[in-house]
């Protein structure tokens with residue numbers, strides 16, 4: 286029996302928060318720069334896998350919910366995912382350990398925190414109220430499978446999804 290997709294998303298959020306916290310600690314330690322680079326690389330890839338997995342297996346159902354005809358919460362979430370991606374791309378373009386690198390990571394952290402809290406209250410909570418546990422477990426299995434197929438962001442390119450185009454594609 287697979288886990289409920291909303292709980293799997295929360296577990297990822299918890300991991301993201303802990304990784305950003307570790308990066309904050311590594312920031313002041315020049316001897317651990319290599320470690321910071323690795324932590325960031327793994328974190329950025331996981332953020333991309335997570336966002337893409339949601340776009341594949343959570344937000345299509347979210348966007349088609351009867352109580353959200355315009356899919357505004359979904360549009361907002363995909364826009365947030367694009368902000369997170371933009372900040373990650375920015376960090377990838379900078380030299381590890383540079384001021385610009387750290388500030389791109391801060392930007393990513395900020396965009397991700399904003400998104401996670403909105404997603405938890407505006408998406409996950411309402412979704413749970415209108416769906417069955419069995420359905421959420423079915424999505425959970427697909428979410429997990431997507432994550433393992435794309436582990437380390439394999440086959441994903443950090444490119445923007447564009448909220449309008451996304452909503453149109455999944456609701457047509």
Ligand SMILES: [Fe+2]
Pocket residue numbers: 336339362366400404
């Ligand atoms: Fe998300």
